[in-house]
Amino acid sequence: MSNKSVSLHIDDQLITVPEGTTILEAAQSMNIEIPTLCWAENLTPVNVCRLCVVEAEGARTLIPACSRTCEDGAAVKTNTDRVRENRRMVLELLDSANDLSQSDNLQELISDYGADSDRYTDPVKTTTPPKVEDDLFVRAYERCVLCYKCVEACGDDAQFTFAIAVAGRGFDAKISTEHDVPLPESACVYCGNCIGVCPTNALQFKTEFDMREAANWRPEEQSVTETICSYCGVGCTLELHTQDNQIVKVTSPADHSVTSGHLCVKGRFGWQYVQAPVYRAPSSDSEQSAK
Amino acid sequence: MPDLKFSDAEPDDHERALVDALVEQPPVVRQSERVVLGGIRRAGDARHLLLPGLHDLNASRGWISPGGLNYLAESLQVPPAEAFGVASFYDLFELEEPDMPGPRHHVCVDASCALADASGYAQQLRAEGKNVHEGPCLGQCENAPALFIQARSSDPVDMASTGETEQKFNATLANRLLRRFGLVDPQSLRSYREHGGYQALKTAIEVGQEEIIRLVTESGLTGRGGAAFPTGRKWRTVANHDHRQKYVVANADESEPGTFKDRMIIENDPFALIEAMTIAGFATGCTKGWIYIRGEYSTATKRLRSAIEQAYQAGLLGANVHDGAFTFDIELRQGAGAYICGEETALFNSIEGFRGEPRSKPPFPTESGLFGCPTIVNNPETLINVLDIATYGVDVFRSVGTPNSPGTKLFCVSGDVGNPGLYEAAFGLPLHELLEVAGVQIEDVQAVLLGGAAGRFLAPPNLDLPLSFEGTAERGATLGSGAVTVFSKDVDLWSVLVRLAKFFRDESCGQCVPCRIGTTRQHEVLLQIRGTQPNESERVLLSDLSMVMGDSSICGLGHTAASAVQSAFTEGLVGVQT
Numbered sequence: 001m002s003n004k005s006v007s008l009h010i011d012d013q014l015i016t017v018p019e020g021t022t023i024l025e026a027a028q029s030m031n032i033e034i035p036t037l038c039w040a041e042n043l044t045p046v047n048v049c050r051l052c053v054v055e056a057e058g059a060r061t062l063i064p065a066c067s068r069t070c071e072d073g074a075a076v077k078t079n080t081d082r083v084r085e086n087r088r089m090v091l092e093l094l095d096s097a098n099d100l101s102q103s104d105n106l107q108e109l110i111s112d113y114g115a116d117s118d119r120y121t122d123p124v125k126t127t128t129p130p131k132v133e134d135d136l137f138v139r140a141y142e143r144c145v146l147c148y149k150c151v152e153a154c155g156d157d158a159q160f161t162f163a164i165a166v167a168g169r170g171f172d173a174k175i176s177t178e179h180d181v182p183l184p185e186s187a188c189v190y191c192g193n194c195i196g197v198c199p200t201n202a203l204q205f206k207t208e209f210d211m212r213e214a215a216n217w218r219p220e221e222q223s224v225t226e227t228i229c230s231y232c233g234v235g236c237t238l239e240l241h242t243q244d245n246q247i248v249k250v251t252s253p254a255d256h257s258v259t260s261g262h263l264c265v266k267g268r269f270g271w272q273y274v275q276a277p278v279y280r281a282p283s284s285d286s287e288q289s290a291k
Numbered sequence: 292m293p294d295l296k297f298s299d300a301e302p303d304d305h306e307r308a309l310v311d312a313l314v315e316q317p318p319v320v321r322q323s324e325r326v327v328l329g330g331i332r333r334a335g336d337a338r339h340l341l342l343p344g345l346h347d348l349n350a351s352r353g354w355i356s357p358g359g360l361n362y363l364a365e366s367l368q369v370p371p372a373e374a375f376g377v378a379s380f381y382d383l384f385e386l387e388e389p390d391m392p393g394p395r396h397h398v399c400v401d402a403s404c405a406l407a408d409a410s411g412y413a414q415q416l417r418a419e420g421k422n423v424h425e426g427p428c429l430g431q432c433e434n435a436p437a438l439f440i441q442a443r444s445s446d447p448v449d450m451a452s453t454g455e456t457e458q459k460f461n462a463t464l465a466n467r468l469l470r471r472f473g474l475v476d477p478q479s480l481r482s483y484r485e486h487g488g489y490q491a492l493k494t495a496i497e498v499g500q501e502e503i504i505r506l507v508t509e510s511g512l513t514g515r516g517g518a519a520f521p522t523g524r525k526w527r528t529v530a531n532h533d534h535r536q537k538y539v540v541a542n543a544d545e546s547e548p549g550t551f552k553d554r555m556i557i558e559n560d561p562f563a564l565i566e567a568m569t570i571a572g573f574a575t576g577c578t579k580g581w582i583y584i585r586g587e588y589s590t591a592t593k594r595l596r597s598a599i600e601q602a603y604q605a606g607l608l609g610a611n612v613h614d615g616a617f618t619f620d621i622e623l624r625q626g627a628g629a630y631i632c633g634e635e636t637a638l639f640n641s642i643e644g645f646r647g648e649p650r651s652k653p654p655f656p657t658e659s660g661l662f663g664c665p666t667i668v669n670n671p672e673t674l675i676n677v678l679d680i681a682t683y684g685v686d687v688f689r690s691v692g693t694p695n696s697p698g699t700k701l702f703c704v705s706g707d708v709g710n711p712g713l714y715e716a717a718f719g720l721p722l723h724e725l726l727e728v729a730g731v732q733i734e735d736v737q738a739v740l741l742g743g744a745a746g747r748f749l750a751p752p753n754l755d756l757p758l759s760f761e762g763t764a765e766r767g768a769t770l771g772s773g774a775v776t777v778f779s780k781d782v783d784l785w786s787v788l789v790r791l792a793k794f795f796r797d798e799s800c801g802q803c804v805p806c807r808i809g810t811t812r813q814h815e816v817l818l819q820i821r822g823t824q825p826n827e828s829e830r831v832l833l834s835d836l837s838m839v840m841g842d843s844s845i846c847g848l849g850h851t852a853a854s855a856v857q858s859a860f861t862e863g864l865v866g867v868q869t
């Protein structure tokens with residue numbers, strides 16, 4: 001990275017940042033909020049959702065804050081009418097095509113921006129039945145907004161397995177294995193890193209899927225316990241999500257220096273032994289290993 | 292390289308032989324290239340052979356079998372899921388065994404062909420038991436309704452239906468770019484030389500690199516591919532780069548509905564394109580050129596391939612061009628049915644063996660283009676203008692046209708036209724004069740679509756429009772690719788609009804939300820309101836869609852996906868009380 005810096009105005013405030021800083025990063029440092037969907041701090045920006053668009057003086061079209069770097073002397077506005085109208089339309093289009101009910105973040109944005117997908121008469125939707133192919137996780141692509149995050153996590157941003165990619169074109173584009181073979185027949189190693197980055201819950205643990213089917217999924221009653229994975233010497237931090245004293249899913253913090261949010265199959269799914277009927281109380285067990 | 296996992300699917304013997312032949316004989320240069328893909332760096336030695344390999348497999352059995360795809364992916368060390376993602380991007384590739392044997396008959400159903408009863412034609416072919424696919428413009432609008440027969444290598448070639456069609460061009464208004472059309476034998480280098488060919492390259496080498504770039508800059512030549520960017524500026528930027536590898540790319544993907552000029556250039560005068568690219572390479576220090584030609588252009592591809600071979604044999608391409616003056620190689624790539632691959636950065640991805648999804652700009656191609664190297668992308672028409680500029684100089688070039696749009700332009704005139712075909716004219720000619728020469732009954736015109744699907748409609752009061760960049764810009768129109776599609780008064784423009792919207796819906800790459808979902812919604816709304824006077828909320832909905840596609844999409848496809856539709860409303864062509 002160069003040690004040059006650039007100065008620009010964001011929402012009329014002057015800021016100086018190192019060259020190569022994105023508009024989103026600069027705005028975040030000023031506590032200016034810009035909504036994102038396909039961006040994540042642990043992935044390379046793909047700038048496809050266009051939710052983060054902002055207005056730059058002199059530019060013909062809006063620009064994506066998540067990937068565009070700050071230019072010296074630029075003047076950027078993050079919340080003009082034009083920006084808000086465009087974000088409203090992006091949200092409206094997404095809502096018209098996908099089931100976004102399991103994304104609180106998007107639900108909130110939809111109401112903030114006044115997106116109204118009821119304006120469309122009989123819009124085609126993405127309607128693929130959930131793919132339940134194993135005991136570990138489920139892919140329910142009717143919720144998939146094609147943010148590319150899982151593809152990146154499976155590929156060269158984390159896992160280097162390349163089990164899934166975007167196939168098809170246009171509205172019919174979808175996340176797929178080769179010839180759409182079931183995941184167990186593909187290159188998948190069940191690291192679950194795709195689940196970890198999915199913003200719409202299209203990818204979810206089988207435990208969560210089953211509990212939702214049984215109307216037994218109660219996030220408000222869940223607690224999260226941090227611990228270190230005991231399988232190997234890397235020392236990944238695990239967040240064990242528990243409901244009714246049972247582990248229901250495992251994540252890792254995206255800003256964690258060891259994992260960047262990514263795990264392997266053992267840390268992600270290998271928790272059954274914790275819940276095996278042993279003569280110790282399960283709760284004290286997980287607290288101890290967190291020390 | 293990660294350890295990749297491949298499936299157990301096996302190729303048949305023929306598929307195996309095809310892939311082995313492709314991978315064992317790497318084309319002209321084989322080098323380790325760093326690939327820049329939207330910030331992702333990836334090393335890929337042979338991945339650019341994926342697209343040619345998919346073509347070979349598809350032509351072998353009429354579809355790409357799991358075994359064939361798996362073997363190709365393994366040979367090139369491309370993850371199978373990604374290879375599938377690439378194959379499924381293109382219209383010309385089938386990934387399931389077709390129900391119907393025999394060659395696939397592609398019938399164009401876009402504007403000019405629709406006027407020539409393309410759907411009736413498709414029905415007739417179906418009745419004859421043919422495997423028919425109705426799809427987008429095939430770039431043969433002057434011979435509507437257009438047909439492209441996609442044969443397998445084993446299919447007996449039906450000479451009657453693949454026979455070359457009549458070449459319809461008219462050089463009465465201007466005759467620069469068309470000079471050799473019909474006179475030169477497109478399959479003979481000797482004939483090309485007898486008609487003045489390779490004089491321009493000789494002059495270029497004499498005057499030197501700097502001078503050529505100066506001439507191109509001062510000529511005021513701008514891009515003919517749609518964006519009208521100053522060519523000299525592109526060349527200058529790339530020439531200034533001191534990068535170990537730089538490329539010239541000729542963008543002959545020509546898929547803008549209503550456009551067929553690049554096909555006619557290549558069919559009639561293929562050496563002109565090769566010579567012009569060589570000059571571009573010489574002037575800017577690029578040692579390698581790529582020509583990306585539309586997959587549906589079989590005659591043009593055949594002629595180009597033979598022309599490239601002859602140029603190599605004559606020492607006009609290769610390591611010692613013109614007795615050792617410099618090195619310039621050309622490699623040919625065929626598209627596979629995807630309008631979006633004409634967008635320059637999508638084209639790079641397509642060549643590199645990735646999905647034809649446009650990249651985010653900046654960085655621009657002149658900084659980071661093909662394989663992440665500085666790259667000049669030009670349209671074939673842009674390039675062949677350089678021959679005259681090098682030979683006759685700036686003053687002669689600028690002696691026709693307007694001060695801001697010097698030179699001549701090729702116009703592809705089709706639709707309700709007496710004499711459809713390719714017309715060359717000096718910039719500034721009023722549209723109605725072009726139409727009159729092409730045998731259009733002016734009083735019969737309901738509308739003209741200028742610039743193809745990405746262009747705009749003009750109503751009769753605007754037919755005096757001067758055909759120049761500034762003349763069109765002044766009225767909010769665009770010359771675009773030079774497509775001029777004429778609709779007479781008895782045409783139902785609603786069906787034209789619905790089809791335009793369908794075109795964008797089908798051709799969106801699907802990468803960004805505004806375009807992937809917006810083009811779909813625009814098509815749905817138009818289907819719902821066709822033939823009516825849209826109410827306020829319907830108008831607002833369409834203009835909201837137009838706004839978000841225009842403002843927030845990644846590339847030009849989304850940016851222009853609503854322009855023609857919106858212009859039909861603002862020109863009062865549809866949806867008004869009569």
Ligand SMILES: Cc1cc2nc3c(=O)[nH]c(=O)nc-3n(C[C@H](O)[C@H](O)[C@H](O)COP(=O)(O)O)c2cc1C
Nearest residue numbers: 514515516542544545546633634635669670673847
């Ligand atoms: C969707 C889309 C399709 C395009 N198709 C073509 C094409 O078929 N041929 C072409 O020359 N340019 C096409 N372009 C423009 C190219 O991106 C690029 O600007 C052009 O090739 C540059 O050459 P020029 O400067 O000589 O015009 C297309 C652009 C877009 C957005």
Ligand code: SF4
Nearest residue numbers: 154188189191192194
């Ligand atoms: S679980 Fe891991 S390997 Fe499998 S698809 Fe998800 S990211 Fe790829």
Ligand code: SF4
Nearest residue numbers: 144145147148150198
């Ligand atoms: S499955 Fe989830 S992470 Fe993957 S593209 Fe769809 S929404 Fe994004």
Ligand code: SF4
Nearest residue numbers: 800802803806846849
């Ligand atoms: S505007 Fe359309 S074609 Fe262009 S990148 Fe977005 S989805 Fe693809």
Ligand code: FES
Nearest residue numbers: 047049050052066
């Ligand atoms: S967050 Fe920037 S485009 Fe998706």
